[in-house]
Amino acid sequence: MEQSVKAHYDFLVIGAGSGAMGASRRAAMFGKKVAMIENKVIGGTCVNVGCVPKKVMFNLASFLEDAHVISDYGVKGLDKLELDFGHFKRQRDAYIKRLNGIYSTNVKNAGIDYIEGFARFTSPKEVEVVKGQDQPIERYSADHILIASGSTPEEGTFEGREHCWVSDDIFKMEELPKSAVVLGGGYIAVEMSQILQAFGVKTTLLIRDVPLRQVDSEVVDNLVENMKKLGLDVKLKTPFTKVTKDQDSGLISVHTTTNEVFEAEKVLLAMGRPPCVRGLGLENAGVEVLPSGFVKVDENHFTNVPGVYAIGDVTNHEQLTPVAIKAGRILAEYLFNGRTDLQMNYANIPTAIFSHPPIGYVGLSEQQAIAKYGADNIKTYKSKFTNMFYSLAAEDKKKLGTLFKLICLKTDDGQEKVIGSHAIGRGVDEMMQLVAVSINMGATKRDFDRTIAIHPTASEEYVLMDPKLYF
Ligand SMILES: Cc1cc2nc3c(=O)[nH]c(=O)nc-3n(C[C@H](O)[C@H](O)[C@H](O)COP(=O)(O)OP(=O)(O)OC[C@H]3O[C@@H](n4cnc5c(N)ncnc54)[C@H](O)[C@@H]3O)c2cc1C
Numbered sequence: 001m002e003q004s005v006k007a008h009y010d011f012l013v014i015g016a017g018s019g020a021m022g023a024s025r026r027a028a029m030f031g032k033k034v035a036m037i038e039n040k041v042i043g044g045t046c047v048n049v050g051c052v053p054k055k056v057m058f059n060l061a062s063f064l065e066d067a068h069v070i071s072d073y074g075v076k077g078l079d080k081l082e083l084d085f086g087h088f089k090r091q092r093d094a095y096i097k098r099l100n101g102i103y104s105t106n107v108k109n110a111g112i113d114y115i116e117g118f119a120r121f122t123s124p125k126e127v128e129v130v131k132g133q134d135q136p137i138e139r140y141s142a143d144h145i146l147i148a149s150g151s152t153p154e155e156g157t158f159e160g161r162e163h164c165w166v167s168d169d170i171f172k173m174e175e176l177p178k179s180a181v182v183l184g185g186g187y188i189a190v191e192m193s194q195i196l197q198a199f200g201v202k203t204t205l206l207i208r209d210v211p212l213r214q215v216d217s218e219v220v221d222n223l224v225e226n227m228k229k230l231g232l233d234v235k236l237k238t239p240f241t242k243v244t245k246d247q248d249s250g251l252i253s254v255h256t257t258t259n260e261v262f263e264a265e266k267v268l269l270a271m272g273r274p275p276c277v278r279g280l281g282l283e284n285a286g287v288e289v290l291p292s293g294f295v296k297v298d299e300n301h302f303t304n305v306p307g308v309y310a311i312g313d314v315t316n317h318e319q320l321t322p323v324a325i326k327a328g329r330i331l332a333e334y335l336f337n338g339r340t341d342l343q344m345n346y347a348n349i350p351t352a353i354f355s356h357p358p359i360g361y362v363g364l365s366e367q368q369a370i371a372k373y374g375a376d377n378i379k380t381y382k383s384k385f386t387n388m389f390y391s392l393a394a395e396d397k398k399k400l401g402t403l404f405k406l407i408c409l410k411t412d413d414g415q416e417k418v419i420g421s422h423a424i425g426r427g428v429d430e431m432m433q434l435v436a437v438s439i440n441m442g443a444t445k446r447d448f449d450r451t452i453a454i455h456p457t458a459s460e461e462y463v464l465m466d467p468k469l470y471f
Pocket residue numbers: 014015016017018019020037038039040041043044045046047049050051052054117118119120148149150151167188276279280311312313314318319320321322324
């Protein structure tokens with residue numbers, strides 16, 4: 001039986017992840033009647049199966065890796081460390097549950113209606129929500145509808161894909177496998193392969209070409225060297241063809257174009273995140289998508305259908321939590337607070353990859369800068385060194401490399417405008433935020449040179465790269 005529209009909203013948001021939170025809470029601040037629809041767990045990818053549980057795992061992995069060095073400082077017993085993974089998982093999951101509770105409270109306090117179920121457009125102004133089995137479908141209408149449905153792990157179409165885990169499965173893992181093969185060379189493959197290796201899982205990282213193509217190639221070389229020092233079996237230029245499973249042993253084999261076979265208890269697929277649009281009924285609203293499947297939006301996150309918008313991972317922009325949140329807030333300001341002057345700035349977005357040690361970057365790599373401006377117009381400064389943390393490390397292989405690069409565009413006044421920084425080393429994930437502020441303010445190499453160093457730190461290298469004596 002056809003249900004009548006249950007409620008009409010000023011702003012109806014599909015999803016309850018990072019972008020949805022940013023948009024809906026800001027819209028509610030302006031007194032709008034707002035609802036969000038979520039078919040999984042409040043908080044979306046970042047809180048439940050992304051940044052947050054990953055960072056907690058990274059923290060533990062970093063401690064376990066650092067323990068090998070700290071033992072050379074004279075601390076006894078660190079070689080006998082034993083990880084109670086079950087305890088760790090329970091603690092991590094409890095933390096996520098607390099965060100879910102905080103999100104729910106925030107939504108409630110903001111006066112936003114939280115609707116559980118799967119949303120599907122029936123027309124440009126109406127959405128139906130499919131709830132559990134035997135529950136009636138609910139219908140909602142709105143003046144403005146936001147698609148903030150995020151992305152989902154690429155599942156692949158190759159033979160044997162059903163034997164593989166995707167990143168969501170890593171967070172469900174109750175106990176650690178003895179061995180793993182990770183397929184991919186992006187953020188997730190780099191982060192997860194190092195976390196697994198640090199947890200004591202014998203891990204192989206198989207990369208079609210090279211890792212992190214968007215990152216400066218020298219920084220990537222440094223990453224690969226560090227991975228090898230940490231015992232990770234990393235294979236570059238090794239595309240895989242298929243995956244098979246031995247029914248007796250349960251072991252999974254990855255076959256490659258190089259005619260090698262890599263066997264492990266678990267195989268993790270980390271090959272990108274396509275947009276979550278399946279079943280959303282975009283065709284009923286007439287919303288256009290790009291050939292890649294991402295929802296097509298203009299610079300204000302408007303789709304081709306008046307009153308329908310999209311932000312975050314479901315669009316063809318950087319798939320990062322702060323990007324989704326900011327786009328959501330700006331959209332709400334635009335729609336409900338008359339701030340039509342505001343526009344998301346997608347240039348110079350800083351980011352970190354939580355490898356061990358981490359990578360951070362903002363702006364152009366040296367290779368991208370040369371391609372854009374020509375080699376004659378670019379001057380790159382670099383500092384390659386061993387962090388003092390490793391000063392007491394007994395073996396060279398424990399000393400992980402650090403590389404900072406400042407990429408500058410030559411200017412007529414000779415001050416050299418900083419247009420990028422790519423770096424790997426302890427703490428660069430924290431440093432890069434402020435390097436990004438300086439670049440967004442238009443910093444020049446002279447600004448870095450005239451800044452006094454903080455000693456002894458790694459970050460001081462940022463102001464000590466071949467400095468001219470400016471004050
Ligand atoms: C393993 C991993 C690690 C990451 N680490 C980082 C990191 O360190 N830093 C960082 O900045 N970013 C990180 N990211 C990326 C980050 O999580 C995403 O960019 C961010 O969550 C995108 O936010 P969003 O609002 O667009 O989508 P999401 O957070 O994915 O939210 C979308 C929500 O919509 C819901 N939904 C989808 N379709 C429907 C429907 N039809 N009806 C109802 N609900 C629906 C989904 O269930 C989901 O909850 C990581 C991602 C992964 C997978």
